[in-house]
Amino acid sequence: MTPEQMRDASLLELFSLEAEAQTQVLSAGLMALERDPAQADQLEACMRAAHSLKGAARIVGIDAGVSVAHVMEDCLVAAQEGRLLLRAEHIDALLRGTDLLMHIATPGDPNGEALVPAFLQQMASLLDPGAAPAAPPLAPAVPDAPLSPPASALPAIEAEAEAAVPRKSGKRAGEGGERVLRVTADRLNSLLDLSSKSLVETQRLKPYLATLQRLKRMHGQGMRALDGLKTQLEASGQSPEVLDALAQTQRLLLETQQILQQQAADLDEFGWQASQRAQLLYDTALACRMRPFADVLTGQSRMVRDLGRSLGKQVQLQIEGEKTQVDRDVLEKLEAPLTHLLRNAVDHGVELPERRLLARKPETGTIRLRASHQAGLLMLELSDDGAGIDLERLKRNIVERGLSPADTVAQMSEEELLSFLFLPGFSLRDKVTEVSGRGVGLDAVQHMVRELRGSIGLSQVPGQGCRFQLEVPLTLSVVRSLVVEVGDEAYAFPLAHIERTLEVAADDIVQIEGRQHFWHEGRHIGLVAASQLLNRPTVQGEASSLRVVVIREREQLYGVAVERLVGERVLVVMPLDPRLGKVQDISAGALLDDGSVVLIVDVEDLLRSVEKLLSTGRLERIEHGVQGARGASRKRVLVVDDSLTVRELQRKLLSNRGYDVAVAVDGMDGWNALRNETFDLLITDIDMPRMDGIELVTLVRRDQRLQSLPVMVVSYKDREEDRRRGLDAGADYYLAKASFHDDALLDAVVELIGSAQG
Template sequence: MTPEQMRDASLLELFSLEAEAQTQVLSAGLMALERNPAQPDQLEACMRAAHSLKGAARIVGIDAGVSVAHVMEDCLVAAQEGRLRLRPEHIDALLQGTDLLMRIATPGDPGGEAAVPAFLAQLAGLLDPAAAQALPVPATPAPAAPVLPEPPVASEPLPEPAAEPEPHAPRKAGKRTGENGERVLRVTADRLNSLLDLSSKSLVETQRLKPYLATLQRLKRMHGQGMRALDGLKAQLEASGQNAEVLQALAQTQQLLAETQQILLQQATDLDEFGWQASQRAQLLYDTALACRMRPFADVLNGQSRMVRDLGRSLGKPVRLVVEGEKTQVDRDVLEKLEAPLTHLLRNAVDHGIESPERRLLAGKPEEGTVRLRASHQAGLLVLELTDDGAGIDLQRLSRSIVERGLSPADTVAQMSEAELLSFLFLPGFSLRDKVTEVSGRGVGLDAVQHMVRELRGAIELTQVAGQGCCFHLEVPLTLSVVRSLVVEEGGEAYAFPLAHIERTLDVAAEDIVQIEGRQHFWHEGRHIGLVAASQLLNRPATQDEGHSLRVVVIRERDQLYGVAVQRLIGERVLVVMPLDPRLGKVQDISSGALLDDGSVVLIIDVEDLLRSVEKLLSTGRLERIERGARSGRGVARKRVLVVDDSLTVRELQRKLLGNRGYDVAVAVDGMDGWNALRSDDFDLLITDIDMPRMDGIELVTLVRRDHRLQSLPVMVVSYKDREEDRRRGLDAGADYYLAKASFHDDALLDAVEELIGGAQG
């Protein structure tokens, strides 16, 4: 590509960026002018946007863009000068021109330029009806169902231009301005994720300085005690009449210790200061990296106000969207996933909720309907409230539809509460529309919205007031990268319950646990709550402390409510989500992992999956009773297994699998670390990977077989490599068992261990 071609390519990209920004200004301004056509500030903003696009299109040589922007500018100038009063048909045409400019500026959309002649004829007809009659191309009426331009997706960074554009270009290469005038750069989501991951790890690393500082402080205290002991010894020697040489040597020792005490004091002070500054910098780095992923809620609303307006026009209903909390910060991934459900709810509000103008006037309401969307932060969640001032939901019609569809008997429906009736609207395929239209009646309704909200680990609730409208209340996490959780301990392992699913935590007295139909329950706030043991759900040894009460986490998923008895509550933590190795597949009841402040691993509970496990145990009758004060395996020596693997995920999963079977498991991060562990401790089995840094598994097995003390130790090689030559290498080196599996969430590993060394307690 020649330099001239590279320069042209960069200018086309710049024009696309210019069109993206200016068409947003045009859309917002034109909808404001529709409500008040004489707003001079909005007329000026729209005219300047059209003028800028005309100049940008002329620079890059897009004649179609010049023509469309020019005729739009003429229309807006006429409105500014009072020669034209903007009517709804003018706004329709100008909005179509806005869409057309975006299509022209979008690479790979050949239909944009083809639609230009019809648009020019349409707008010319509106400006000069007499001249329009002489034109061969008739004016195009406003479409019944407007087609909105898809929002541009910018997941990859734009390539840097090879040459500086001309001085009169709309914007300099690689530079955009934000809402506050700052310079804005486009960065890929993967790079932001990597930055957040590195910053979270640096935050954890700074916490490792604390034990070193504590040790240094303890050493300083011991040093002081030693000096005081020497002072006492000197006094005793002087009293006993020791010769001068001994006293002089003692004095030299005291002087040396005094100098080392000064050095130790200075080093402890320096380390304390360094640790504090490092933790502050790491926290600031983490907060800044997290803020890079956050975007204002307004970013998801691009085009939504226009969509509500156009849909209302096509249905003969004047409707406007009022947004509150546009600057509420939300993770960009959450914003992307919210766009589809919000669009569906907004269309649903216009189609189902807002009445026709005639019915609204008869009901004493304004002719124009209002849909209000409010965004706010609450307890680490993004709370969205979408309300309309429509007619609400006809509960009698809803009841008839439930009975007609055979979803529930009539006598049962008659006794249902309003909330129970409204819950049927979220069932798959349920619709109150009798016929299919372009907007409704296809059976893809609120169930799809609920599914998308659940994928965000959120919840949705519908309330309504007859004749006054409906309200959808959504709660979703502010970010998918960070989750606020309650960390608990069960069987010596840490697990995290996302706070969004926790109703409360409480202590349940032993005498308050009752048996109902063979299941354990306790009474709380007017209802029976089922009680299950975390040890059974998570396959951990039952180690509930002895006492008269249980520590219970009450979790909720939609209408399901269960109490999970845990060994110990550690506390609330903000965890950086670390996805599990995709080779593991779906790990039952676990969604992801994280690191605590001390660097230890915690697994984040998949609450929805956990409750499915509870239902499965209930249906099979295998739900165990919680024995208060019971301890398993006390005083019984367990067989020890050393797991050597450089993958944190695989290492931790093997440790948990073996630990659940009762084995005492130690881990090593590579072959060298494993060799040091074998030489310093006793084990009943070695499980090792092959490919590892510093010392691979083959070298480790070879060293074990050459050592007189370890040569009889059973060795298992577990590797993703399943080629025959890899298997032969492991066995030739001296391994007793070679396990080639793509995942470890089945019984293959456990069966192999029992085959080699028997059960955990022999």
């Protein structure tokens, strides 16, 4: 590539940056002028932006850009001088020209110069309606302008283009605007990673400082002990040599004490200074990744306005908190859900002008978007002044889709009804349009928000509008977490997914449909073992209660039993090596204050693992703390029956007699329990789904470890051939449910394995 080609390439890139900044000024100004065409400051800003783009296009030799910017400038100057009143058609055309300039400035964009003649013709007819429409030639305003500037002009042009970014924030170069330096995202990530490691490393000084303080105390105790010894020796009349040796020892210890105190003070000061600098370094590196919330709103006001006009509505977007600082990664991931919610508000929320007038509302609908910081989170509130949600129509839709019975729907609260809007494929639109009705709706928004470790809520007032509330972290680089121990290893649950933590007594855990639950505040919460989910060994203990972390999935609560709650920590996220691929149930890693590694749990993935275990019947029962509390000598019985009533009856009878009872919902569930736990007796039904009792008994007798396990069959079938089938398969006892009573079952159990404490 020749030097001239290199020079031209750099100029085109600079022109593209200039166009990006100036078209944003044009879009914002034109949107304001649509509401009030006489705003002199906005007319001036738009005219200057068009003038700057015309000059920049002339410098780089893009004739089409010169022509488009020139005719836009003419229109704006006419409005400034009062020769033209900007109406909706003028704003439409100027916005179209703004888009066209961006196409022209984008290298390789096919929608550039080809559309210019039609645009120039449209503008000519708007500026002079009486003139015959004719497409003006695509020629620069100064025909003799060179396609490329001389090399001597290059520094000035680059300086002008570099000032584009400060102008975007309303500051001109030389008026206090900060210099802009381009740094790759990878280098910023590396800088943040190094600074976070430095911050953690400085925390490792704390144990050394604590040890030195302890050593100082022990040294002082030793000095006092020597003083006492000296007093005793003097009283006992020891020789001067002994007393001199003791005095020499005391002098040496005093010197070491002074050195120790000085070194401890110096190390303490160094540790404090190092931690302060490391914190400042990390905060500065993190600030480099932060951008104003306004950056995600580029073009959103325009999108709301254009979509509203296409639907025959008048809609304006009002934004608060544009300067709120957010991590760039969070901003990028927020763009899609925010766009969807804004389009949803325009399409579903704001009514047509005639309906708004009938409801005594302003003809123009308003959508408000507010951003703010709160407790380390970005709080977003998006509301509209539309019609709200027709709850009766929503109820009918729920029933028609078969999602819930009509009598149940009639008793649901408003919050419960609105939660259906977040289900996949749910839509209130009967017809598919370019905007709505495809079933890709709020579930996609909720999924994207949860990927950010955030949450979303919806409320509404009939006839007055809807309000969405989003909470997401300010940065993905730091996560506030609850650190727990599972299998003697540290894991972290992001606080955004935690409903609460509890200590559940072992006696409060109940079996319902083969799953463990406990009751809390009037509702039952499913209980799962973190050790099984995370493939960690179960640590048996003597505690009479379980530490439980309650996590929420929509309206469903799950309790995850852990060994110990370490406490809340602010962790610096360290992404896993991409060569590992997706690690099940884990999203990232981090370092604790002592330098040890902690894995951050992917709660969404963890919940999917719970559902998978439930659907396959492989969810293990939690015995941690329970068995130890009740005594290891108690006999354990496994009851396998697909009838909830029979299962619970047998469990209560045996539990009241002191046996430790576990239950399974069918043969497959029972077989999994037998392979993972130890029992003294198996009681099983015959007719069950997935695996019947005969198959289960057969498998037990073929297993070398289970061959000697006593087996009792309890069945409704009281025929001799059924009894023979059970006994032939290997059962030790056959009890018919038709003749079943309490004493018969208990007597049979005692006959097979003895009493509960035997």
